[in-house]
Amino acid sequence: MLKKRVAIFSRALWKNGATKSLVELLRRIDLNKCNIDLYVLDFSNKAEWVKKIPKEINIEKVPKYGWNKETLYTIFFHPIHFIKSLYAGGKLKSNLSEIEYMKYNAARMPINRKKYDIAISYRHFDVDIFYVKNNMNASKKFFWIHGIQNLHQAEVSELKSVYKSYDQIFPVSIAAQNNIITFFPELLNKCKVAYCIVDSDEIIENSKHGRKLEKMQNQLMWNILTIGRLSAEKGIDLALRTCKELKKSGYSFRWFVLGEGKEREKLEYMIKQENLEEFILLGYDENPYGYLASCDIYVQTSVLESYGLTINEAKIFHKPIVCTNIPAAREQIIHKKTGLLVRAAETDVAAAISTYIDDKLFRESVIFNLQNEDNSHFESVEIFNEIIANE
Template identity: 30%
Template structure:
C-alpha cells in the first residue's frame, strides 16, 4: 500500500529553496508514494514547473495571507491574523534591539507564526509522513496529523538570529531534521547539539542535464560579449546575506584599477533601491547591472567568464553548483559553510569575506589563464549530478 506524504512550503517565488523543491518533486517515485503538496500561496514564477506527480492542495485563505501586507489581511476580515502580524513586527524589532541584532527579519517571521498559530486551521487528513520544506516548521509540527514529521534546514544557523527557546520547541516536535549540506548541519548542531541524533544531510537535488538544457534555451540579450571585456555574473536575492554591496564596491576598485569588466546580477529583493543608489553613487551605471528576476537564470550563468558568489552566509547555494555544472570558474567568499560547497583551488576559489579579497580573487582569474583553465577543466570532469540523494529521503520515510 502506498504511503501518504505531505510536503509543505510557502509559494514558488524564484529562489534557491524553490528550485530545490522542484528538484525533489521531480525525483520522487509517484508509483511508490501518494504525495500532497501544500503551498500556502499558489503563486511564483516557478509555479508552472511543478511536476504532475504530486496533488496540489487548495489554498487555505488564512495561510495564504502570510505573504500579504497587513492592511490587506485586515481588509479581508482576518483581524486576528492582522493584529498578530503587527505584534510580531514590533516584538521582533524590540527583541532585535535588545540583542543588538541588525537584521531582525527571522525574528519577525518566527513571532509571526508563534502569535498567529492559534488562529490557523489544522488539516483533516492524516499522513504517514509530513515534510516541512521551509523554516519555521509550525505547520507540520502543530497543524498536521502525521506518524512522522520531517523539517528541512536551508540556511547557515551561525548567521541568523532567532528566539532559541521558541525555535527549539518546534524542532523538538519533529522526528527527523534534514540539512542541505554538512556545513549547514554543523552550524545548526552548534546551536542545538541535543538534536544530533535526529539530524541528517540530504543535498539539494540537481540534474545537470536539465541545467545544461535550460542554459541553451535562450540568449541573454542584456549581456553583449566584447573582445577584451570580462563578464562577471552573480545570481541571488538582493538581501544583506548575499553580500552584493561588497560586490558593487569590489567592482569600483577593479574599474579604478583599469580592468575592463561588466558585472551582472540576476535576482530581486528588498535591497534593490539601496544597491541602485550605491551603483549611482560610485558611478558604475555602465559597469554593474541589476537585471531583476529571471525564471531561467542559466543562460546568464553560461554567458559569464567568471561566476562570483560574494555571500556573507549560505546554507547550500544551489547557484554555485549550477555554475560549476556549466563549466564556469567560480569565486565564493569564505562564509561558514563554504568548504562544504567547494574545494579551494580545485573547483573554486574560496576567498576571505572582505572587499579587497574579492578584488584579489577576481584579478587572479582575469590575469592567470593557467588557474582559470585548471578550474574549468576540473569542474567539467566532475559529475555534479546527485539524483541519488532521493534514496536518503526514502530511507527516512521507511524507517
C-alpha cells in the same frame, strides 16, 4: 501495496532556492508509491518553476477558519486548539518577535482533519515548522533545513521542544547541519544531509535555450556574472564595491547581476553615485543557464548561505569561481583547485578576480579541475524514496 499519504507544507512558492529545490524533488520522486498533498499558505509571487510540479500532486491552500469542515472539526474535536486560536488572534495584533509571529500565525489556523503517514515541514525557521507540529496528524514528521540562522537564547528555548518533536531532520548541507547542532546539539542523531537536487545534463540542455552574454569585439573585455537575490545576505553591495576596485585598477569588464529584491533601489543609487555603468542589474530570469554558460568568471559574494546552488551550477559549466569564504562555500570549493575563497572585502574579491584575468595558466588549471568533477546531486530523491519505503 497501498500508497503512502504524504503532506508537505511550504509557506510560499517564491523565487528562491528552497522553492526550486522543492520543485526539483517533486518532479523526481516515485509517485506510484505515494499520494502527495502540497499545502501552501501564500500563493503570491509564485515562481515560474511551480508549473513543473507534476499534475498528480495535489496543491492546496492551507485551511483557515471560516464556514468549512476544518473549522467544525477543530471546534468539536479539538476545542482546546480552538480556544488557543482565539488567544493567538489577539496576540497577532501586538508586537511580537519573529518566532512568536510564526508560532501564533500557525496557532491561528484550524487543525488539518486529514490523516497522513508522513508530514514534512519544508522550512525550519518559518510558520511551517509550527503548523506541521501542532496542526497536522501524521505518523511521522520531518523537516528540511534551507538556511543559516544565528539564534538568540530566547529563540533556542522556543524552538527546542518544536524541533525535538520531529522524527528526522534533513539539512541541505553540512554547513546547515553544523549550524543547527551548534544551538541544538541533541539533534545531531536525527540529522541526515540531503543536498539540493542538481541535474547537470538538464542544466546544460536548458542553457541552450537561455539568453547569453554577448562577447565584445574587444577580446580583453571580461564578462563577470553574479546570481542572487538583491538582499543583504547575498552581499550584492560587496560586489558593487569590488566593481569599483576593479575599475580603478584599469580592467576592462562588465559585471552582470541576475536577480531581484528589496535592495534594488539602493544598488541603483550606488551605481549612479559611483558612475559604475559596468555593473548591470539584469533582473530575474527563470532560465539563468545561458548567462552562466557564456560568462567568463562567476562571483558569489554571499554573507550567509546554507547551500550555494548557483555555485554548484557555475561548476557544471567549468567557470572560474570567486566566493566569499563562508562555510557553505568551503563545502563546495577547494581553494586554488576548483575556485578561490576570499575574505568578504572588496580588495580581496577584486584581487581574486584579477588573478584569473592575469594568470592564464592558473585559470586554465581551475577549469581543468572542474571538468573532472561530477556536480550532479540526487541524494534528496533517494532519501525521500527511502522515507516512503520505511514508513
